[in-house]
Amino acid sequence: MTASSTMSKASAACWSCGAATSGAHFCAKCGKIQPLPKGTDYFAFFGLPQKLRVDSADLEKRFHSLSWKLHPDNFVRTSENERELSLARSSELNDAFRALSTPLGRVEYLLAHNRMRKEGQKKQQAPPELLEEVFELNESLDELREARQAGGDAASTAKVRMKLQAAEKNFTERLEEVDAQLDSISAEWDAVIDADNNEATRKALMDRMNEILNRRSYIRNLVNKVAAELAA
């Protein structure tokens, strides 16, 4: 396996028996639950490589199997230390499952974990190729609000509503395009992990993912805004 897990890097001694541990959930020697190493990688938590295309049934199975072992229910009658470790481990398990259970969540997590997620000023800025459409959309939104403020009824706003509905549909399609882009870059990423796992290549891919995410959140906000305005 080429995808290095940060978990296996962390080595420490078992708090209970002193045997060497490698970041596993339980001590191999005495079986006691172990504290979380700093900066645990969610993929490694499930024993998975850092790959973005995940078989969701398999992930769920791993989640359930770990839940049986780590859940605080198992530790009610143990020492306070073990109860706390179980709480930390099982909350991490649930956080990890929540983060990794969708394709988008996995990309977001990957970037956050590698400190490659940069939202910055770009958040408010329209991607250049969308500028014209966004301008038009904002005009329609203003028009609808004005019509409403002037006491306009459904009939008088029907035209602008239709325009907005068309825009909503258009941007929803754009969102689907972005998701398709995410899917294909995820495949690219996995191929790199399987091949040479070159750091420069990985970094370049993550930069591109970051851009796609920024574009996605921009479009997502637009869709939400239009939907909210139409529902108002």
Added chain:
Amino acid sequence: MGRTVGIDLGTTYSLVAYVDKETKQPKCIPGPYGSALCPSVVSLDADGSIIVGEPARRRLLTQPERTIYSVKRLMGRGPADVAGELKIFPFRIDPGSESVIRVRLGDRVFTPPEISAFILRELKSWAEQYFGETVDKAVITVPAYFNDAQRQATKDAGRLAGLEVLRLVNEPTAAALAYGLHEAQRGLVAVYDFGGGTFDISVLKLISTDQGDIYQVLSTSGDTHLGGDDIDNELQRVAREEMRAQFGVDLSADPSAVQELRKALIAAKHELSQAKEITIRFPLSDGRIYTRIMKRQEFERLIAPVVERTMGPVKQALADAHMAPNRMEEVVLVGGSTRVPLVRQVVEEYFGRKPHAELNPDEVVALGAAVQANILETGVAGMLLLDVTPLSLGIETMGGVVAKIIPRNSTIPASAQEMFTTGVDKQTGIDIHVLQGERELAKDCRSLARFQLKVPPGPAGLARVEVKFLIDASGILQVAARDLRSGLQNAIEVQPSYGLGDTEIEKMLEESIEYAEQDFAERQRIEAVTEAETILRATEKTLAHPEVEIDTTERRAIEAAKAALQEAIAGRDYKLIRARVDELNSVTTPLAERIMNHALATALEGKNLDNE
């Protein structure tokens, strides 16, 4: 070590249940009146003693100003929250109430957790009587939509009652556990839980795995102030309006009459679940009688808005689970209000399938709590519950905006880490405001707690404090902070926005534990004395038996054991009384056997004579 029980601390009724070790089935424990339902009513007697349950409910009519019901509505809430309730409920809130409400009963004031603790202590004693053993641990159920403060208040109540609360379990989830055990369901299940004061809806997925069954909650929603109480209030509004119009009578000034009316209307509501038409008859204090015929149709028209209010959360929960109503493979009804035919009809129409209601809707939550208690007591027994947090957790940021850090419907335990730093030079503290809710602005969310992170003074941005927010398996928030530069744990004192502080609880606890121990010992003593008196009377009778021979040694031994027991009774130690009862029992056994044989022989002789 004592036993663990499951408790449903309800708005109207509370129940205690356990899992029978032999049958492996959960069972509710009956109280002294034979019913497993303990009315959630508490009354303060003139001599200062506390009365709980059925006798307290009767006092609602005779001593309303010393009696309280539906206290669950006040749990974890501040005075401002309950202003609306006060118009409808006869709660006497002490004017001195600040973050925690204080309720007046007669000449004393109590916090809602203290009142709930009286109910819990009553149930604890039911279970102790039943087992003849101490009970010191419990799983208590709460509405799934309870927020952190309401959960914390429930946990405090448990502590005050001398119970270690091993877990708070959401009511609909508990019901699903009981149903799952009942008929091994699989797949997607919606639990519609409409109780006396709260409404919950949960969507669950039941999964079989190699290790056993997992009950995974996908989403939950609800309204912690929507229940059968609202139906009663609707009926009451109509009746009082009509009394005013018809007789010019206003009941407001007469709390006893209001309670009488409430009782009559609840009875009417229950009848309307069976009958198509009923007559309400209510005598006024001046002898005139308010008579009113009500058809089920009219009743349904009156309560339709209340029932309709449940549908908002239902739709929300399904949307959050990304499910259409027809995807549900089972729909389960829980809570007394689901007995109302209109409720059943609305649920059936929405989901397009007949809902399950085989298990007693009053008991099913307590039964589920017992199942979870058993899991915790014996180790995971092939069943695992994965529940969710009902509300998003957030922290206040610039401009009063809330940054969500743990989204609603996250599986619990769940956690989030946030980094904080200073904004100006020489700043020595960072203020943190934790909130719960879905709204954008802090002022529209529920404030959970405020605290300050202490940092050494330095240039702005130098301090780095990592705060870990963790929601435990009971849905209660824990906060821990660590100074990343020093690596030291940062001491934080969380001041709950609506709740009791630790010192306050400690104080109440000291008092309540004393009471609880006294109560338990006193009950044990009374029982032991009763038993001792019975055996003493029996011994007198045997010693006086005219026909059976008793030699001096035996007579002396018995007399000595008798005297020892009498001495123990005077000494009030129930354990000693029990021991002496056993001793007396053993020395009188041979004599009792002889008397028995004698009686038998006489009877046989008699029989022989008859046969001749």
